[in-house]
Amino acid sequence: MEHEILNAALRPGPDCIDVERLGRFVDGAVAPDERRAIAAHVEGCPTCQAEISLLQAFTEGRVDATESAAVRDIVAELQRRPSPIPSAAPEKPRAWRGIPLGMLRAVMTTAAVLVVASSVYLFRSTAPQLPIDIDAGRDVTRSLAIALISPVGDQRSAPSRLEWQPVTGASRYHVRVMEVDRTELWSVDTDASAVDLPEAMRARIVPAKTLLWDVTAFTSSSAVIATSDAQRFRVVP
Amino acid sequence: MTSLSDEELIAQYRLAPASDRSRNLLDELFRRHQTRVAAWCYRLTGDRTQAADLAQEVFAKAYASLDRFRADSKFTTWLYVIARNRWRDELRAREARPREAPEDAAGDAEPWSENAALTALDARDARVVVRELMSAALDETEQRVMALHYAHGLRLDAITAALGLTNQSGAKAYIVSARRKLKTAVERWSTKS
Numbered sequence: 001m002e003h004e005i006l007n008a009a010l011r012p013g014p015d016c017i018d019v020e021r022l023g024r025f026v027d028g029a030v031a032p033d034e035r036r037a038i039a040a041h042v043e044g045c046p047t048c049q050a051e052i053s054l055l056q057a058f059t060e061g062r063v064d065a066t067e068s069a070a071v072r073d074i075v076a077e078l079q080r081r082p083s084p085i086p087s088a089a090p091e092k093p094r095a096w097r098g099i100p101l102g103m104l105r106a107v108m109t110t111a112a113v114l115v116v117a118s119s120v121y122l123f124r125s126t127a128p129q130l131p132i133d134i135d136a137g138r139d140v141t142r143s144l145a146i147a148l149i150s151p152v153g154d155q156r157s158a159p160s161r162l163e164w165q166p167v168t169g170a171s172r173y174h175v176r177v178m179e180v181d182r183t184e185l186w187s188v189d190t191d192a193s194a195v196d197l198p199e200a201m202r203a204r205i206v207p208a209k210t211l212l213w214d215v216t217a218f219t220s221s222s223a224v225i226a227t228s229d230a231q232r233f234r235v236v237p
Numbered sequence: 238m239t240s241l242s243d244e245e246l247i248a249q250y251r252l253a254p255a256s257d258r259s260r261n262l263l264d265e266l267f268r269r270h271q272t273r274v275a276a277w278c279y280r281l282t283g284d285r286t287q288a289a290d291l292a293q294e295v296f297a298k299a300y301a302s303l304d305r306f307r308a309d310s311k312f313t314t315w316l317y318v319i320a321r322n323r324w325r326d327e328l329r330a331r332e333a334r335p336r337e338a339p340e341d342a343a344g345d346a347e348p349w350s351e352n353a354a355l356t357a358l359d360a361r362d363a364r365v366v367v368r369e370l371m372s373a374a375l376d377e378t379e380q381r382v383m384a385l386h387y388a389h390g391l392r393l394d395a396i397t398a399a400l401g402l403t404n405q406s407g408a409k410a411y412i413v414s415a416r417r418k419l420k421t422a423v424e425r426w427s428t429k430s
Contacts, residue, residue: 005367006367006383006387006388008360008363008364009367009368009371009387010383010384012388019321024309024310024314026314027310027314029309046368046371046372046380046381046384047388049377050381050389053381053385054389055321057401058277058320059273059313059314059317061273062398062401064398066394066398067276070288071276073285074275074278074279074288075271077285078275078292078293078296079271081289084267084296084297084299084300084301085267085300148248150241150248152244152248152308153242153244153245154242154243154244229308231248232244232308232309232310233244
């Protein structure tokens with residue numbers, strides 16, 4: 001009875017902060033308004049305080065003396081077991097892997113027939129007539145994602161350089177460094193896929209403060225060709 | 238490779254996920270966190286084999302979900318969320334099974350839950366009252382220990398380790414003390430109401 005009453009009183013309620021938001025809160029990766037709202041709830045909620053304690057115990061990686069022998073054994077056991085990472089081509093399972101073999105054969109057969117049919121058509125057909133009013137000068141753009149390489153996540157010191165994967169067809173990149181509420185701190189345009197941070201900007205990267213950065217790629221006619229997600233980084237205190 | 242942050246390892250892995258180098262990047266990433274995940278799983282389960290099974294599931298889930306990591310929190314935090322959700326599933330499965338005898342945390346405190354005024358309340362009001370009484374009567378560590386034990390389903394020695402409690406009886410002492418204080422608080426509240 002008592003266990004049930006305490007469980008009902010202490011289990012997460014509808015106003016409790018879900019664990020992902022609590023994690024961002026602990027990481028300092030929420031905007032000031034959201035931070036204040038979460039802090040106000042956590043202050044009066046033992047359940048969320050307990051969740052934060054668990055998170056901190058996990059992130060600190062503390063191993064009690066009474067646990068260390070068991071933990072060593074478990075790590076050794078994990079290393080003996082097959083890795084979750086596939087050895088040859090670590091591609092994620094694709095939808096076709098769930099298709100029955102018979103259906104897969106039918107699909108492959110149909111594809112083969114189409115290839116043969118289209119080859120015959122190509123050999124027999126003459127060059128297609130192109131419309132004469134194509135606007136050859138207009139850029140054709142696709143939405144691409146730019147992979148940000150560094151800095152990402154926790155850093156030992158203030159980064160001096162931002163680096164990302166170049167995008168084919170991009171002639172200019174717009175780079176921004178922001179607060180977590182997206183207030184812009186610094187930005188620059190460059191044609192390279194890396195840029196050095198000026199000293200004035202580096203001075204604003206203080207320990208424990210989470211910042212974001214993102215990149216937008218433009219074509220020579222200033223059309224957006226690709227964008228990145230905002231990446232967070234922080235210098236560990 | 239070891240100088241890269243967790244998030245940088247993932248960013249570089251994503252540049253060419255099918256390469257040997259990428260596999261090495263992920264090996265390094267998971268290797269860094271094996272001890273942390275193993276310790277956490279052992280605390281929760283109290284059993285080496287179950288902990289190894291749980292840890293393996295956590296890493297398998299992390300690999301399968303890696304595309305969804307957006308670096309808006311630390312990788313360690315993201316991994317915690319996976320481990321936490323996996324443990325929540327495990328707790329639900331345990332609740333569905335025939336109930337095991339609850340761990341004896343009662344110590345020498347008398348039961349307070351039979352209080353007539355408290356049992357007369359509906360569940361929602363009882364939750365509010367018990368929370369208010371706990372807030373007024375218990376200190377921060379006592380509240381946290383109670384929440385970890387009764388809401389998060391942690392064993393007492395796991396709480397002792399997770400909170401780094403250094404007193405001789407660890408979490409049990411806090412629970413006994415908290416229950417005694419709570420009993421007094423419930424009695425006072427029922428006299429007033």
